[in-house]
Each structure stands twice: as structure tokens, then as C-alpha cells.
Amino acid sequence: MGADKFEISVNLIKMAVIFLMMIQIVPILVWVERRGSAFIQNRFGPNRVGPLGLMQLLADAVKFLFKEEFLPKKGVALLYYAAPVMALVPGALALASLPLSPTIHIEPFHLFGQLWAGVDGKGYDFAFQGFSINVGIVYVLGISSLGAYSLLMAGWGSSNKYSLMGALRASAQMISYELALGLSLVGILMIYGTLSFGDMMKMQEAALTYGFFGQKFTIPFLPDWGIFHNPIGMLLFASASFAECNRLPFDLPEAEGELVAGFHTEYGGFKMLLFYIGEYGHMLVASALLAIFYFGGYNIPQWLMTLLPVNHIPGNLGAILFALLAHVVLLTKIIFFLWVFIWVRWTLPRFRYDQLMDLGWKTMLPWALVNVILTALWIFCAQG
Amino acid sequence: MLALSDYIFYFLAFTAFFSACSVILVQNPIYSALFLASTMVAVAAIFVSLDAGFVAGVQLIVYAGAVMVLFVMVLMLFDLKHDLDAFSPGILSGAFKLASVGVILGLIMGSIYMSADMVFNSQVTPIPATLDPVRGLATTLFGNYLFAFEVIGALLLVIAIGAVTLSRVRGGTHAND
Numbered sequence: 001m002g003a004d005k006f007e008i009s010v011n012l013i014k015m016a017v018i019f020l021m022m023i024q025i026v027p028i029l030v031w032v033e034r035r036g037s038a039f040i041q042n043r044f045g046p047n048r049v050g051p052l053g054l055m056q057l058l059a060d061a062v063k064f065l066f067k068e069e070f071l072p073k074k075g076v077a078l079l080y081y082a083a084p085v086m087a088l089v090p091g092a093l094a095l096a097s098l099p100l101s102p103t104i105h106i107e108p109f110h111l112f113g114q115l116w117a118g119v120d121g122k123g124y125d126f127a128f129q130g131f132s133i134n135v136g137i138v139y140v141l142g143i144s145s146l147g148a149y150s151l152l153m154a155g156w157g158s159s160n161k162y163s164l165m166g167a168l169r170a171s172a173q174m175i176s177y178e179l180a181l182g183l184s185l186v187g188i189l190m191i192y193g194t195l196s197f198g199d200m201m202k203m204q205e206a207a208l209t210y211g212f213f214g215q216k217f218t219i220p221f222l223p224d225w226g227i228f229h230n231p232i233g234m235l236l237f238a239s240a241s242f243a244e245c246n247r248l249p250f251d252l253p254e255a256e257g258e259l260v261a262g263f264h265t266e267y268g269g270f271k272m273l274l275f276y277i278g279e280y281g282h283m284l285v286a287s288a289l290l291a292i293f294y295f296g297g298y299n300i301p302q303w304l305m306t307l308l309p310v311n312h313i314p315g316n317l318g319a320i321l322f323a324l325l326a327h328v329v330l331l332t333k334i335i336f337f338l339w340v341f342i343w344v345r346w347t348l349p350r351f352r353y354d355q356l357m358d359l360g361w362k363t364m365l366p367w368a369l370v371n372v373i374l375t376a377l378w379i380f381c382a383q384g
Numbered sequence: 385m386l387a388l389s390d391y392i393f394y395f396l397a398f399t400a401f402f403s404a405c406s407v408i409l410v411q412n413p414i415y416s417a418l419f420l421a422s423t424m425v426a427v428a429a430i431f432v433s434l435d436a437g438f439v440a441g442v443q444l445i446v447y448a449g450a451v452m453v454l455f456v457m458v459l460m461l462f463d464l465k466h467d468l469d470a471f472s473p474g475i476l477s478g479a480f481k482l483a484s485v486g487v488i489l490g491l492i493m494g495s496i497y498m499s500a501d502m503v504f505n506s507q508v509t510p511i512p513a514t515l516d517p518v519r520g521l522a523t524t525l526f527g528n529y530l531f532a533f534e535v536i537g538a539l540l541l542v543i544a545i546g547a548v549t550l551s552r553v554r555g556g557t558h559a560n561d
Contacts, residue, residue, distance in 0.1 A: 135437035142441045146448060149421065152460065153418070171456075
């Protein structure tokens with residue numbers, strides 16, 4: 001937890017802030033979704049409640065709080081109540097393990113008449129990250145795969161045939177696309193040779209450099225992002241994360257025309273909102289992973305650094321501002337990818353179930369294997 | 385006074401033990417499968433506390449995240465009330481069941497007893513601390529034990545083909561496909 005009171009309190013505040021980040025992004029995202037989908041469909045979204053309809057979500061939350069709380073008559077109480085809570089856990093744990101800012105070093109300082117100097121008098125190292133685990137991506141993949149249990153528990157606990165079919169379809173879809181997700185990441189892991197997120201982002205700082213049998217070609221105005229080295233992997237990873245989050249076009253578990261509302265048919269009120277928070281939490285983690293692996297993460301681009309020269313400010317304030325700027329860069333990329341999630345949802349039609357399974361097993365899995373082979377050849381050519 | 389890591393270990397060990405006992409003691413098979421998944425998660429957490437982060441992550445991905453999900457899915461699809469009718473009553477079959485359990489238990493205890501001193505007294509060369517554990521695992525698995533690795537892969541393929549074949553046998557689930 002920490003060596004002394006300062007470190008412990010900062011870590012506790014960080015954990016609370018990261019968890020709240022996942023929960024508080026839901027009202028904003030739902031507003032963006034409703035207004036954005038209305039914009040795509042050439043209509044107005046909610047624009048009555050509050051300025052630009054921003055208070056609509058507050059009204060919805062109050063409405064959900066006052067709804068009747070029920071249990072289906074033949075429902076299994078333990079599974080029915082545990083499923084929405086279980087939906088929050090994987091998203092929150094995965095988000096807590098992602099580094100949302102670089103590690104900064106705080107020099108010893110005086111506050112309240114006491115010198116805070118850390119464990120051996122050398123100051124503290126903080127990053128905007130709940131906990132750092134050095135096998136980062138393997139942990140995130142493992143925790144995300146536990147999200148299938150909340151679907152299964154919801155489907156079984158509701159004791160409703162539609163819920164059960166929706167839950168089984170949803171979990172089958174999730175485990176099929178987990179394979180494509182994991183294999184598409186093998187390409188980028190081979191290029192960077194490390195499992196930890198911080199090292200991967202550090203390797204994406206310089207200008208774009210391609211190697212070819214020992215010669216190096218540098219393109220100065222583009223950064224060394226993962227997408228330029230592994231574009232097939234990026235497409236596969238993006239598509240598989242759509243399936244992992246149960247978002248359109250892989251929306252079949254929630255298909256209204258066929259399954260009423262899928263595994264959350266029997267849920268009303270705040271329990272339904274908890275499922276939504278879980279789904280948006282997964283979206284947040286998937287967008288963050290896309291930004292970290294393929295788009296440079298929290299590296300501050302050179303033109304921004306000359307515009308806002310935070311590394312010229314000395315001392316602790318400069319370090320904190322640097323971390324803040326890096327975090328804002330990452331947050332901008334994440335917000336852009338969240339908008340892409342919403343944009344795709346309201347553009348593409350839904351897959352049929354057999355088309356979905358065919359795509360996962362017969363198209364994406366072979367392409368992920370091809371990606372691994374091509375990346376291996378590419379690395380071999382680069383080093384000669 | 386116990387350190388924090390001791391408390392964490394006792395909590396995880398108790399969770400794993402309680403979940404594993406509940407697998408065989410609860411009556412509902414879905415709860416049984418969910419408790420088995422919880423055992424896998426607790427064991428993965430114990431792996432993390434032993435600094436084996438990669439094994440913990442892979443355990444979560446493969447075991448708890450894919451295998452157990454498939455188990456629970458299959459249990460939800462099939463009606464299991466008639467399986468209790470297949471339970472054979474009687475003194476002779478009960479004695480036979482006890483005898484076979486005794487044989488298996490004896491084999492396990494004997495093998496633990498006979499290999500105990502090999503575990504405690506063997507000279508194990510630890511991996512140098514500077515080597516990344518994942519890299520060490522990869523070089524060992526694909527270097528020294530490559531043949532065993534490939535053979536296990538072939539064995540898994542045979543198991544998959546066997547499962548598909550068995551379900552197509554006369555009277556099986558997919559016999560009329």
C-alpha cells in the first residue's frame with residue numbers, strides 16, 4: 001500500500017478515482033450515444049432536460065432509483081442478485097491495472113511542518129494506475145474473460161427461456177472472440193518483446209523507423225506507433241473487442257427482435273444500469289488497450305510539448321503537470337475510440353448468430369495466425 | 385504477528401479450500417461448476433502471490449475464462465434431473481465404489497509419500513533473478529521440452545477428435561447429424 005501516510009492516502013485516493021472514472025464515464029457516454037446516434041440518424045436526441053440534454057442521464061438515474069425491485073418468481077436469488085455486481089468487477093479490475101499516466105518521481109517536500117521523504121529518503125514514485133502488474137496484458141485478458149460469468153449467472157438466475165438463450169449465445173460469442181483477441185495481440189507482443197504496458201508505450205515514442213536487413217528508414221513526421229508496424233493486428237483487435245463488449249455489430253445477446261432483451265430481460269431499475277456500467281467499462285478498457293498498443297498511449301507528441309513546455313517547469317509541480325498532460329493525451333485517444341465504438345454501433349446492422357460464429361472461428365482466427373506468421377517474417381526482415 | 389501477506393495467503397487458501405469442498409457438497413450442478421470456477425480464480429491469485437504472474441494470467445484466461453464457461457454452458461443446456469436415476473443403489477455396488485475410491489486414494493498417498501524427499505532435498509537451480517520469468521519459461525518450454533510440448537498438443541488434438549467421434553456414436557447426442 002505504501003510506506004507512510006502520504007503514500008497510503010495517495011494510493012487510496014487513486015483507487016477510488018479510477019473506480020469512479022469507470023462509473024462516471026457512463027452518464028457521459030450514454031449522453032454521447034443518444035445525441036450522437038440522433039445526429040447520425042438525422043434527428044434530435046434528448047434536448048429538453050438541462051442544457052443540450054445533459055441532465056437527461058441524471059433524470060434517468062433518479063427514475064431507476066425509484067423503480068420497483070423484484071425477483072422473478074422462480075428465479076434463483078443468489079445468482080440473480082450477484083450477476084449485475086459481477087458485471088462490474090472485470091471492467092474495474094482491468095482498468096485499475098492499465099497505466100493511465102507515466103511514472104513520475106516526487107522529490108521530498110515539506111507539508112504541515114513535516115518532511116515527507118518516502119521509504120529511504122529519496123521521494124516517491126507515482127503513476128496514475130491502481131496497481132502495476134508486470135505481466136500486464138495477460139492479466140487484463142484473463143480478467144476480461146471472467147465477464148462471461150455475469151452473463152451466465154444473469155441468464156440462469158432469471159429462470160426465463162429468453163434470458164437463458166441470450167446468456168448462452170452471449171457467452172459462446174465471448175469465448176469465441178477471446179481467442180481472436182488474444183492471438184491478434186501476439187503480433188504486437190512479438191514486435192515489442194515485453195508484456196508490460198509502460199515499456200510498450202516507451203517504445204512508441206520516437207519517430208517512425210522501419211528496418212530492412214540492417215538499414216533503417218525513418219519517416220520523421222510520423223510517430224513509431226504500433227499500427228504502422230502491425231495493421232492487420234489492429235483491425236483484428238478492434239473487431240474482436242467489439243465482440244467482447246457485446247456491442248453492435250455483435251449485438252445478438254441483446255437483440256430485441258429475437259430475444260426480448262437477452263440476458264437482462266428480467267432486470268429492471270438499477271440492476272439494469274449496473275449491466276450497462278459493466279458494458280461501458282469493458283468499452284473503456286478496450287479503447288484504452290487500443291490506444292496503448294497501437295496508437296502510442298500517453299506519449300506526448302512533439303508539437304504539443306513545444307506548445308505547452310511542461311518539462312521546463314522544475315520540481316514536483318513540473319512532474320505532476322507532465323503526468324497530467326500525458327494523461328490528457330491518452331484520454332483524448334480513448335475518447336476518440338469510444339466515439340468510434342458508438343459510431344459503428346449506429347452504422348452497421350447486426351450479425352446473425354451463425355454468421356457471427358463463422359466470422360469468429362473461420363475468418364478471424366486464421367487471420368490472427370496469419371498475422372503472427374507475417375509479423376515473424378517482418379521482424380526477421382527488419383533485423384536481417 | 386502475521387504479516388499482511390500471510391493474511392492474504394490464508395484468505396485465498398480458505399477460499400480455494402471452501403470452493404473446492406463446495407464443488408462436491410452442493411446439490412445443484414450449476415453451483416458446483418461456479419464454485420469450481422471460484423477455486424480456479426483463488427488458485428490464480430495464489431500464483432500471483434508466488435510471483436508467477438504469467439501462470440496466473442494464463443490460468444485465468446484458459447481455465448477460469450474458457451474451460452469453466454463451457455462447462456457452465458453445457459450444464460445449463462442439458463436437463464440433469466434424469467442423471468440421478470442412473471445412480472445404481474445396492475450394497476455390492478456401494479462396496480465396489482468404496483473400494484475403488486480407496487485404491488485411488490492409496491495411489492495418491494503412496495506417490496506423495498514416495499516423492500516427498502525428492503521435493504524437499506533436490507538441488508534445484510533457481511532462475512537468475514535478472515531473467516524475465518516469461519522469457520525463461522519460453523526458452524525452457526520451447527528449448528528443452530519442445531518434444532513434450534508438441535506431443536501434448538497432438539494429444540489435445542486426439543482428445544478433440546475423440547470427443548466429436550464419441551458424440552456421433554449410435555445413441556450419442558449427435559448420432560443423427
